[in-house]
Amino acid sequence: xxxxxxxxxxxxxxxxxxxxxxxxxxxxxxxxxxxxxxxxxxxxxxxxxxxxxxxxxxxxxxxxxxxxxxxxxxxxxxxxxxxxxxxxxxxxxxxxxxxxxxxxxxxxxxxx
Amino acid sequence: xxxxxxxxxxxxxxxxxxxxxxxxxxxxxxxxxxxxxxxxxxxxxxxxxxxxxxxxxxxxxxxxxxxxxxxxxxxxxxxxxxxxxxxxxxxxxxxxxxxxxxxxxxxxxxxxx
Numbered sequence: 001x002x003x004x005x006x007x008x009x010x011x012x013x014x015x016x017x018x019x020x021x022x023x024x025x026x027x028x029x030x031x032x033x034x035x036x037x038x039x040x041x042x043x044x045x046x047x048x049x050x051x052x053x054x055x056x057x058x059x060x061x062x063x064x065x066x067x068x069x070x071x072x073x074x075x076x077x078x079x080x081x082x083x084x085x086x087x088x089x090x091x092x093x094x095x096x097x098x099x100x101x102x103x104x105x106x107x108x109x110x111x112x
Numbered sequence: 113x114x115x116x117x118x119x120x121x122x123x124x125x126x127x128x129x130x131x132x133x134x135x136x137x138x139x140x141x142x143x144x145x146x147x148x149x150x151x152x153x154x155x156x157x158x159x160x161x162x163x164x165x166x167x168x169x170x171x172x173x174x175x176x177x178x179x180x181x182x183x184x185x186x187x188x189x190x191x192x193x194x195x196x197x198x199x200x201x202x203x204x205x206x207x208x209x210x211x212x213x214x215x216x217x218x219x220x221x222x223x224x225x
Contacts (some may be wrong), residue, residue, distance in 0.1 A: 011169050035216075040158075040217070040218075040221075043155065043216045043218035045213055045216075047217065048213055064196070088154055088155070098143065098145070099157040099160055099168055100145075100147075105152075105153075
């Protein structure tokens with residue numbers, strides 16, 4: 001099946017630092033999505049990307065859809081305590097195939 | 113979570129019992145997806161339904177698992193004769209139509225004892 005490799009697996013940063021994580025795939029995806037999941041909760045959509053090369057921002061978050069359509073990255077600038085959680089990338093393979101393939105997640109911890 | 117409601121939030125079942133998980137999508141959404149998440153892992157697709165139809169069940173085990181999304185009422189994921197390996201968080205998501213953003217519920221955490 002499809003696999004998304006997400007890195008890093010975990011990050012320990014200080015408040016105020018910038019964060020960068022990425023996802024790579026062996027397959028071409030039509031859509032890339034980034035979600036955040038807090039403990040005991042469902043994933044919450046952060047950013048959706050629909051076109052190769054697209055760069056989209058949502059507040060302090062910026063994500064890009066790689067031009068090869070096999071990768072995506074997410075940047076968080078000036079991290080704050082509420083950024084703590086697990087971030088997942090997800091890819092949608094093709095139009096007409098709506099299921100999402102999720103990455104393995106990046107756990108973000110902020111050191112006081 | 114844009115209004116996707118799942119219940120129960122937590123469900124404990126003994127081995128061999130049945131588990132029924134319910135999902136009410138966002139009002140107006142006719143596409144429902146079920147995912148399973150094991151601890152420390154990403155979500156794995158199980159099944160995609162559109163009102164009264166199963167569109168893709170490629171991620172759902174052939175035995176013991178079934179899903180429905182009737183014309184009226186919530187979508188149901190049913191697991192018969194549960195085993196310990198079924199213990200996981202089960203998430204439902206809904207979208208207005210295919211290829212639009214899917215919103216997730218808070219999940220049902222199933223524990224099989």
